[in-house]
Amino acid sequence: MTLHIEGVHKAYGDRPVLRGVDLRIEPGEVTGLLGLNGAGKSTLVTIVAGLLPPDAGRVLVGGVDVGRHPHRARAHLGLAPQDLGIYPSVTVRDNLTLFGRLAGLRGARLRERIDKVADALELEKLFDRQGRALSGGEQRRLHTALAMLHEPRLLLLDEPTVGVDVATRSRLLQAVRDLAADGAAIGYSTHYLAELDTLRATVAILHEGTIVRRGTLAELVDTHGRAAVDLTFTERVPDGLDFGPDAVVRGATVRLPSSDPAKTAAEALGLLGAHGSAVRSVELVRPDLETVFLSITGHLPQEVAA
Amino acid sequence: MITASLTRGAALARHEVRILAQDPSPLVALVVMPLLVITFLRPAFRSILVQEGYAAANGSEQAVPGLTVMFSFFVVSFGGLMLFREHGWHTWARLQVAGVRTVEIVAGKTAPLLLLLAVQFALVFGLGSALFGFRLHGSPPAAAAVFLALACWLVALTMLMFAVCRTDQQMIALTNVLTMLFGGLGGALVPVDSLPSWARAVSPATPGYWAIRGFRSVTLDGAGLSAVATPVAVLTGSAVVLAALAAALLHRTPTKSAKGTRGY
Structure with a gap:
């Protein structure tokens, strides 16, 4: 198994956000993480990436305990956080080259990987453009490419299609599908439920600090869809x-x-x-995933958690 | 592990040089500011140096190294911006997820400051020679040794200030105060012998004092490497202490913010 989350708790001050989250993602599986705004999806992703320690529980990535060996665990991990993280004053190629080098890629292998992710996300024609000169959708594609460059065993994408156009969304989803087909485990946080259908993802619904439902789209619609x-x-x-x-x-x-x-x-x-x-x-x-979500949480996915 | 660490640091340093090359305004400021002030203060320095017994001095022997040293402290502000903007650009977390340790990020991103300082000193000393008749008189390797020790001290201070400050605005404000304090007490604005007695007493506690003392030995007394051994040792030793302190504090990985940094 690529990701194993076990009993993770996290509170900000007196406010508990995660109250015992358990989740597993297998190789080749795309798991859509659903929850209201403020439900703790980004907190969970940040804990999995080892950027925030949980108050209790543990996270294993590729069998490595993130809390005890964060640097070893991160070698298996790619993360595209919700906030765009690219260098605006250097070119697309320089952005890709830096993160490739940091992942230990060199020479022909580095060029091969850059070409591959650039092809997957249509970045080839933008190689010599500075990050700040890219459109919002192009920046989002570069942002995602940086997480995919080193072929991580676990790829975490936090709201990867926020604010992008239809063509960019389609490109991103295709790239995610291809990566999963190559055996990567994907954690995909989104509000756009139709994307999970396109990705043929399994679904984990995070509500009131725990994973309240887990299953394939068809299972959840059969059981909870109204x-x-x-x-x-x-x-x-x-x-x-x-x-x-x-x-x-x-x-x-x-x-x-x-x-x-x-x-x-x-x-x-x-x-x-x-x-x-x-x-x-x-x-x-x-009955669809939105009605499932409504039936389980009493809210629509775009709403803000209390 | 050390090799991997050095490789990551080198990749970051090379990347930072590319970013600096896109916007050379820090270098322009580091060069133009001392040249402007040299223009105003050189005649006064000439009088003081003649009174000190350097009859042939033209003032540039004190003004050029002294003011270059003083304005070199601003490199700490630029270094702070280079580090804090990683938070503004949301790339800091990405670097961490890419397996780069906090100390590697800070070291890799501040190492290019050595290059920035080398270019600053070369340009101000070169233009000082062309415009104000500045001459080294002593050993160039001795001047290079003083420069290198000072540059390492400034990089170490940048790392420590970043470890201590929570925002870029804090770091800039603190650096500006330290620049005037270290420059003034170190003898950049007037020679140390002309300072009030209390200032003369605390002057050796500042890096500016040791750097300017080293450069004065070379430019006014025609000294060689052995004459600058003490300033170089003091600067290098204190740089090691600052860097060690910074490394220890950076392990805490405090939350940073870049309120004054524009992302896009």
Whole structure:
């Protein structure tokens, strides 16, 4: 196994963030780490990278205890944190060369690896451009390439597609798939649930400091997925309407989880009465990862943890 | 392990030189500032040196090395910015994940300051010769030994200041104060003999004193290597102490921030 997290606890002052996280990722497996904003995903990734000590528990990367031998463990690890980390005043090639050298790559092997990740992330034409002259998506590709350069056994990507265009997203996802096909274990933190489907990832849901569900997408949808009705109003949801305890309001939309969405839609429209004319659309939502997440946590993935 | 450590440090140093080459403004400041002040102070230094018995002196013998030494302290601020901007660029954590130890990062990124200082001294001494009639008189290897000892001391101080300061603004503020203190007490603005008695008493506690004393031996007294042995030993010894202290403190890996550093 490439990553083994065992009973990890972490608190910031009096506020516990992680309360006994257990997680394993096998070689060739992509695991999507889902959680609300502030649920502790980045804290967990930072602990796995050995940049932050846990209060309790341990992390093994490639069988090496990160707490006891952080430098040995990091040899197996690639990390692309959420914040872009590239050198803006030197070229793309110089950025890649530095991190290649730091990983112990030299000569022909270094050139070969640079060419390979540049090809995977379409960086070849940007080799002589300074980091600061790249677009946001190009910087994100370089940022990810730096983590992949030394062929890590475990690659951690924290929100890798935030703020990128469709083409960049597609490139990044393909590169991740290729790396997993070559046997790397991937930890992938994201809010974009559709990406996990594209990556054929298994899913770990981090909620209230622990991994509350773990499984393949199909397993989770079968077990926890609920269909729903999305009722969208022209401006905002009218006051004084009671759609029941399971209803979730997001902007001008009310989501009504249901095992019989057609019936629920009819009942909801009947409940509207005089407000019926304020409805812009009624949409039946099939069970998917978002409905799984909603059913397990009571929140949508973009929301902020309490 | 030591070889791997040196290799990583060398890779970082080479990378830092590339970054410096993209923006040579620190070097421009290190060269222009002393040249400007030399222009103003050289006549006064000439009078003082003549009174001290150096009848043929033109003032540059004191002004050029003294003010170059004083403004060389600003390299500590530049070194601080080089280190703190790693936090602003979010590359510090990446370097750590790449397996680079904190001490290796700091040493690798501050080593190019030696090169920056070498170019500063070469340019100010060279331009001092062309513009103000500056001559070494004594042994060039002796002057080189004093320079090298001072440069190592400044690099060690940069490492220690980074270990102690939590922000780049703290480091710059502290360095500016130390520059004026070490320069003034060391005899860069007026010779030590002209300082008040309390200042003369504490002057030997500053690196500027030993560096300027070493350079004065070479430029005014025509001295060789043996004459600068004491200044070189004092500077080198204290540099070793500073570096060891910095290494010990850096193991704590305190949280840093680069509030004044622009990322992109």
